[in-house]
Structure formats: C-alpha cells, structure tokens
Amino acid sequence: MSDKEKKQGTSISRRSFLKGVGTGTVAATVVPSVLIGSENAAEAQAGDAISTATIQLNINEKMYEVEVEARTTLLTVLRDGMDTSGNNVDLTGAKLICDRGECGGCTVMVDGKSVYACMMLAIDAQGKKITTVEGLANGDDLHPVQEAFIKHDALMCGFCTPGFVVSSAALLNENKQPTLEEIKTGLSGNTCRCGTYPFIFDAVKTASRKM
Amino acid sequence: MASWGEASESRLIGKRINRLSGKDKVTGKAKYTFDINRPGMLYGRILRSEVAHATVMGVDTSEAEALPGVKAVIPLIEIGNKLRYQGQEIAAVAAETDDIAKDAIRLIHVDLEELPHVVTEADAMAEGAPQIREDWAGNQSEPNIREDGDLEAGFAEAAVEVEATYSTAVQTHVCLETHGHVVEWEDEQNLTVWASTQGVFGVRNDFAQHFELPANQVRVITEHMGGGFGSKFGPGIEGRAAAELSRITGKAVKLMLTRKSEHLVAGNRPSMTQNVRAGATRDGRLIAYDMKGHGTGGISSGAGFQAPYVYHVPNLRTERVNVAVNAGNQRAMRAPGHPQASFAMDSLMDELAEKLGMNPLEFRRINDANEVRQAQYTLGAQEIGWHRRNSVPGSGTGVKKRGIGVGSGLWGGGGGRGTEARVTINADGTVEAVTGTQDIGTGVRTVIAIIVAEELGLNTTDIMVKVGDSGPGLPSGGSGGSQTTPSVAPVIKTAAAAAKQKLFERIAPMLEAPIDDLRVGTGTIYVVSDRTKTITWEQATGQLGMESISEGGHWDEELRQNGAAGTQFAEVEVDTETGAVRAIKIVAVQDCGLAINRLTTESQINGGVIMGLGQALLEERFMDPYTGRMLNANLEDYKVPGTLEIPEIKSIVFDTHRRVTGVGEPPCIPTPGAIANAVYNAIGVRIRELPITPDRVLTALAEKKA
Numbered sequence A: 001m002s003d004k005e006k007k008q009g010t011s012i013s014r015r016s017f018l019k020g021v022g023t024g025t026v027a028a029t030v031v032p033s034v035l036i037g038s039e040n041a042a043e044a045q046a047g048d049a050i051s052t053a054t055i056q057l058n059i060n061e062k063m064y065e066v067e068v069e070a071r072t073t074l075l076t077v078l079r080d081g082m083d084t085s086g087n088n089v090d091l092t093g094a095k096l097i098c099d100r101g102e103c104g105g106c107t108v109m110v111d112g113k114s115v116y117a118c119m120m121l122a123i124d125a126q127g128k129k130i131t132t133v134e135g136l137a138n139g140d141d142l143h144p145v146q147e148a149f150i151k152h153d154a155l156m157c158g159f160c161t162p163g164f165v166v167s168s169a170a171l172l173n174e175n176k177q178p179t180l181e182e183i184k185t186g187l188s189g190n191t192c193r194c195g196t197y198p199f200i201f202d203a204v205k206t207a208s209r210k211m
Numbered sequence B: 001m002a003s004w005g006e007a008s009e010s011r012l013i014g015k016r017i018n019r020l021s022g023k024d025k026v027t028g029k030a031k032y033t034f035d036i037n038r039p040g041m042l043y044g045r046i047l048r049s050e051v052a053h054a055t056v057m058g059v060d061t062s063e064a065e066a067l068p069g070v071k072a073v074i075p076l077i078e079i080g081n082k083l084r085y086q087g088q089e090i091a092a093v094a095a096e097t098d099d100i101a102k103d104a105i106r107l108i109h110v111d112l113e114e115l116p117h118v119v120t121e122a123d124a125m126a127e128g129a130p131q132i133r134e135d136w137a138g139n140q141s142e143p144n145i146r147e148d149g150d151l152e153a154g155f156a157e158a159a160v161e162v163e164a165t166y167s168t169a170v171q172t173h174v175c176l177e178t179h180g181h182v183v184e185w186e187d188e189q190n191l192t193v194w195a196s197t198q199g200v201f202g203v204r205n206d207f208a209q210h211f212e213l214p215a216n217q218v219r220v221i222t223e224h225m226g227g228g229f230g231s232k233f234g235p236g237i238e239g240r241a242a243a244e245l246s247r248i249t250g251k252a253v254k255l256m257l258t259r260k261s262e263h264l265v266a267g268n269r270p271s272m273t274q275n276v277r278a279g280a281t282r283d284g285r286l287i288a289y290d291m292k293g294h295g296t297g298g299i300s301s302g303a304g305f306q307a308p309y310v311y312h313v314p315n316l317r318t319e320r321v322n323v324a325v326n327a328g329n330q331r332a333m334r335a336p337g338h339p340q341a342s343f344a345m346d347s348l349m350d351e352l353a354e355k356l357g358m359n360p361l362e363f364r365r366i367n368d369a370n371e372v373r374q375a376q377y378t379l380g381a382q383e384i385g386w387h388r389r390n391s392v393p394g395s396g397t398g399v400k401k402r403g404i405g406v407g408s409g410l411w412g413g414g415g416g417r418g419t420e421a422r423v424t425i426n427a428d429g430t431v432e433a434v435t436g437t438q439d440i441g442t443g444v445r446t447v448i449a450i451i452v453a454e455e456l457g458l459n460t461t462d463i464m465v466k467v468g469d470s471g472p473g474l475p476s477g478g479s480g481g482s483q484t485t486p487s488v489a490p491v492i493k494t495a496a497a498a499a500k501q502k503l504f505e506r507i508a509p510m511l512e513a514p515i516d517d518l519r520v521g522t523g524t525i526y527v528v529s530d531r532t533k534t535i536t537w538e539q540a541t542g543q544l545g546m547e548s549i550s551e552g553g554h555w556d557e558e559l560r561q562n563g564a565a566g567t568q569f570a571e572v573e574v575d576t577e578t579g580a581v582r583a584i585k586i587v588a589v590q591d592c593g594l595a596i597n598r599l600t601t602e603s604q605i606n607g608g609v610i611m612g613l614g615q616a617l618l619e620e621r622f623m624d625p626y627t628g629r630m631l632n633a634n635l636e637d638y639k640v641p642g643t644l645e646i647p648e649i650k651s652i653v654f655d656t657h658r659r660v661t662g663v664g665e666p667p668c669i670p671t672p673g674a675i676a677n678a679v680y681n682a683i684g685v686r687i688r689e690l691p692i693t694p695d696r697v698l699t700a701l702a703e704k705k706a
C-alpha cells in the first residue's frame, strides 16, 4: 500500500467485516464508524483473482441461476443481477439505502423471517426461500399489509415502503396481534425519512385484524 | 371570479383520498431513478476527497483504467486546484458492475498536499485560524445588520431582560434515495436522464446548457422520487459526471451517491448560534431585542435565519454572519432557517414570560399579531391539556418528569406562475392530465386527479395523471418552498374547467339545452332545468368521435393563498437519571388553507413534526477537528427518528379558507421550540442547544445541582 493511498484513508473492508461478524447478524456489532466509513475502502486488492460461482436462488417461488462473486450480496443479485441466460433479475423493490444494515430499506424474507438483503451474501441465500416485496401479493390480491398501507397512507415518497411492508408482514407472521409497542419494536430496524410512522402503525394494526 | 366552491358542494376536494401511486409503492413496482436498469448500463462511482483541505498535486488513473470491466475514468478536478472539504469530487469511473466501479475507485492514486483545515465554527472564528476562504477575513462574511426603532429606549422601557445563547447543530437531509441519475444518450444530440430530483425542468435546462443542446433534446424523467427536502434541484457534479461518462462510453450510466457522500456533499441545514439580549415591559410586550449571531453553511454562505421570529419587537438590532468551515455546502432544507429561528425565539419567549411571572401562552397572545395562530393557541392548548403543565417548571416528582411546551411558525407556500398543463378528454371517456411537475412524495399526482375528477364528475382512478417527465414540454417549477400544489392546482383546475366547457359545447345540441344549463353529476352530465335529460359520461364523450378535447389552464391568484401559520404543543418525559428525552405527544395545529387531500395533508404534517423532532432531539453532524472528517456519515451514528422515537401525533388540518396553500415545510418549524420548552417545563433547567441529547440534559441537571 503506497503512502498516497494511506492519505486517502484505509479501512476494514466490508469483506473482512462480513467475515468477522458472520452474515445476517447485524445490529449488535459495534465497529467504530471511522473504520468502516470509508467508501474508498479496499474491496479487492489489485491483482486479486476474483472467483465466481454459479448458484441457484429461489426467489418468489421461481428459480434463478446467477453467477456471483463471493462478495456479491443478495441485494445486488435482486437489484442488479442477471441470470445465466442474460435476463435481468430486476427485482428492485428492495432498496439500497445505507448498504450496511442500518435502515431496513432492503428487507426481504428468507424462510419467512425478515433479513437485510444488503447484509446477506448471495451464496448464503442458496437453498432458502426468498420472498421480496414483489412476491407478497397473490396475483392481484394484495397482502393485507399492502392493502392497509394504501388505506392509511402509510407512505409518502415510498422509498422506504417496500422494506416496511416486508418487515410488517414478517412481524405479523410471528405475532398475529401486536400491540403498538410491539409494532414499534418489530419495525425498529426500518427507517423512514418522510415520517410516515404514525400511519404505518395504524396500517399494521388494521392488517393484523385482517389476517 | 374563480373559486374552489363551498365545502358542502365538494365531492372529492377536502376529503381523505388514497394516493394514486399507493399500489405501485407497496408492491415494489414503482421505479425510482435508483431502480432504472437500462440495457448494457454501466455503473458510475466517484472518488472523493478524504481530507478537508488540500491541493491536488496529481491524479493517476492508469491502474483504474486497466482494471477489467472499467469503461471510462474522468477527472473531476484540475491539478493544482484545491479540495476544500471531505467528500469533494476528484474523479469518476464507469464500469460494468458497481463492485468493479468500487474497485476502480480504489486504484486511482491521488497525490495531495494537505493544507490546514477548520471544520468547527469555534475553530474557524478563533484568533489566528487559517483563512479558508480568500474573500472572508476571519472566515466570516460581511455582517448582515438590521436596525429598527430605538434599542436603547426599548431596553430603558423594559421591566425584565433575558440574555442567552441559543444554538442548533448542522442537520443533513438524509434523503433515503440518494442523489443521482441514470443518463443515456440516444445519439450525440439527444439525451434522456432519469433523475432523482425536485425539479425536472431545472435539471433539463441545466443539462441542455451544459452540453449546449436545445432544451427539448434533453428529456428528464422522475416518475417516483425518494425524498429531497430541498436538497435535490440541479443535476450537481454527479449528474454531469454521469452524463460525461455516458457520452464517452456510449452506454447508459447509473450514478447514485453512496450513503456517506449523501451526508458529506448533498446539502445540509446550517447551524445557528444566537447571542440574544431581549426585554419586555411589565404588561408583557416585547420591547427590545439585540441579537448577534452566526451559522455555517460549510464552505458556502447561506446560513441565514430570521431573528426575531414571528413575534413583533419594535426596537431591535440584529447582526448575523456566515462562518466558513471546510465542510460540504448547505442546501435549502425544509423551511430553511425557520426551525432554528423558531427554537431560539420560542425559548426566549418562555424565558421572558417566566421572568414576568406570566403564563407563556398569555405572553404569546399579547405579542402575536397573527389571528390564525391566536385561534390555534386555543385549540392546541385544549388538545394537549395545557392546564396540566407544571406551573412551577421541574416541580414534578419521581425520576421521569413530564412537561408541556409550545412553539410557533409561519411559512409562505403561496405558489406562483410558470406551470403549464393540459387536460385531455378522449372519445372513449378516458381523461388525461399532464404537467411537468414532480411528485416528490407529497402526493401531487393524487391532488391533480382529485381536482380533475371533481371538475368532471369522475373518480380519481379515472384520471390518468402524467407528471415527472419533461417530454411533453409542459413546464412546471421545482418542488421547493411548499409551492407545488399552490402553483399546479389552479392551472389544473382551470384546464379541467376549460375542457369541461368544450365538452358541454359539443353535447349541448344533442341535449337541446343551452350550454350554461349543463352540469356534471357523478359520471353523468345533465341539464339542470330538466333532469330527465341525463346522459352518462361515456355517452357524452362518445360524441367526440375522433377528436379529443385538450385544453390548457392558467394560474389564478384567487385560487391560492400565501402564508401558513402553525402552532405546536409538545409533551415530553425526561428521565433525570439517564438524561433521555422522550416525546409523549405532539399536537400540530397547521394552517393548510384548502387541503385538497386531507389524508395526504395529514401525512405531510406528521412528517414535518417527525423531522422537527429529529432536529430537536437527535440529529447532529459531528465534525472531527483533527482529521477534518465527518464522524457520523452513516445512518447508525447520524440518528434520524425511528419507530421507537415516535410519540402520539395529533395533526390538525386547520383550514381557515378555501384557497390552496402548500404545507410541505411549515409543520417542521414549531416542533423544536415546543419540545425545548416542554423539556424546561419538565425539569426546570433550560437546554439552549439542539439537539437535546442525554449528555446535555445530564450536564444541565448537574450544573443546576451544583
């Protein structure tokens, strides 16, 4: 590493960060932000041979064959991935907002539980049942959470909405009749900047009555 | 005279109507700029400075260019030029995948000669501080001075005086969709841009100018947009870089800012410090106000605020400067200058009232000339239970103490000319409403549908609304200053009325009735003097044959109003052991003029209150004086309100008249002041610095004890 690079700041790469804490466990690990904050971080050293693998993913009850690198996240596959026959996966409902497990915008369900897709490596999602916001509705029949979000105007710009919808659905999978406090705790991994929270709480209440 | 008609006559206007974009947004179908995938699209990234102040001595991009998958690398700064804040652009790359672009950024070598930096106002204003702006001696702008009345005489008349310093931190916008674009050149002369912007036409004009193209050869599309709050107007350096990369490679390029960059370079709300001395007469009149203040908008200016705020003071002197620091530039943020001004003023009001032994609400009533707010005081006080407040601040017992406070605000939001729109009625009965505004989350798409549907006797879902596209060439202004609805609504209303008139002209002969006798029902058109002559909407439009009706509209001053007053009451609970402040309830009484859609208006008020709550209790940009870097450029350490911070919010749509006013910004103004006053009422110690974090509360409590 040259001095010049040092000047620009070096840091722990996401790769080593992920290695360190394991995938899927997110919130509890405290890493000084200065260390992981650099967007110029080393993701791969020059000359590193980047190995790829072809994997199968079960997304919204459809099998996708995709080629991934070890570092490829599930979110990258959903949003930017291409299957081996050259079709875009193009499931852009899950959003890339913080890219490090802080906002819930990328929430999907993996085997019925909510997971930050930005914090899960694609290779670790093999053999699991992945449901994105696009897969929640049954054809034209919206999921009760989706109906309730529309009814209560639990969205403004809507950028956080897919994450909240999936988290809410996952919450109701585990707790059919959550109290207001349980809703708040259950959705505390999601952030909305427009400030739709009060109507989200109303929507989840309404949905819980319908399920 | 144009009018919106009486509330009793309205079928849709003023009701709670679901957002037209709701279904697309809850199913993930809604495509934001961030979601656009074009064939063969490349991913752009920007290498940014990690130092706050330096001269660029060299940039070596050769290694990055050699990386497989990298398609272009362009410099964004000239050798010899200065980098003046962390995050400033150095170079940009386009690559086949985002990961490759990230790797490529790493392979650009930058040779810098570091210069001394200042990143805090205190450091910038200190004796002997390095001067970081050539034009500002002592890193301060020329003072902005205002004088009115006779300050000396005012203070001589004052029975009580308060001298205090109020300050607020720099806040960042934290748009969840970061700034960015997808740019695609069709050929050398035609450019399509998907932009995450609050101003489709502004971005179009900027690109056209930059690339010397006729404006109509640039098409800007913003179908959905993930938050702007004042920070998303021009294309910015990142937009131009994306366009340049796209031009060089001949491929579409997506370049969205990273979360970190969003904090560093995509705007912020400037800080504010006010050193105030103010006096009031025995009978409770504000009489003298002397303020010296400053704020920083980063390396740029624009750290303005009003002082005094809302309440009238006859004798005053104010002096304000901008302080330069090596940090990213400020941009307009939801009611620029207002929440901080309101916090300082409403804190001061409470302090003066206490010295007078007067109820703070009573003191406000005496000094507030705004009649709307006078009525709001009564309503809000009732809703919060003002009588429950501690008549002696801090007198509650127990570890967790509750208190109640009030704050005020005023915003313009009257809209203006410059919007063109078309309402088209087709023979098959379909209706289109087209204009170049953009829906940044406020629900203007639905507002347009409501207005057209009301005018034509249809449902909102019958109206095809097209916004967020410069393609049709119907311009509209940027969504800033809470101007969107009051600018757009009158034009849509008059366009729909004109289209209706044309339709009446076409069908009057068939109904054998004078045009003036025709009315719309619900999905019908009838003759008012003979209701047996009623035809369905489709029967009526069927008369059009091959010819659609397509009418424009005009802005009509009578249909909108400027000036939206607001008052908020907050109840908080302060844990005197941990210092944590929890908002329990906030009552927001917001003048909304004619709320076209009551449901989305309530959403707007909720959202404003929550952003104000963030400013009051959580949000602060931390700059490290040693490294010159922002310490919390992420969403974990820069804390915006989450579910656990949300109190009960009672948003009251206070509609005082039947003219349209914008309310995107005003509801965030009174919140910090109301919360700060509630904290004081709870613990009897005043925190004069935002955000009111546990450490500040504990320190203040300890100082009181000592």
Ligand code: FES
Pocket: A095, A096, A097, A098, A099, A100, A101, A102, A103, A104, A105, A106, A107, A116, A117, A118, A119
């Ligand atoms: S983008 Fe995954 S948690 Fe924020």
Ligand code: FES
Pocket: A155, A156, A157, A158, A159, A160, A161, A191, A192, A193, A194, A195, A196, B176, B226, B227, B441
């Ligand atoms: S609706 Fe805009 S961020 Fe939640």
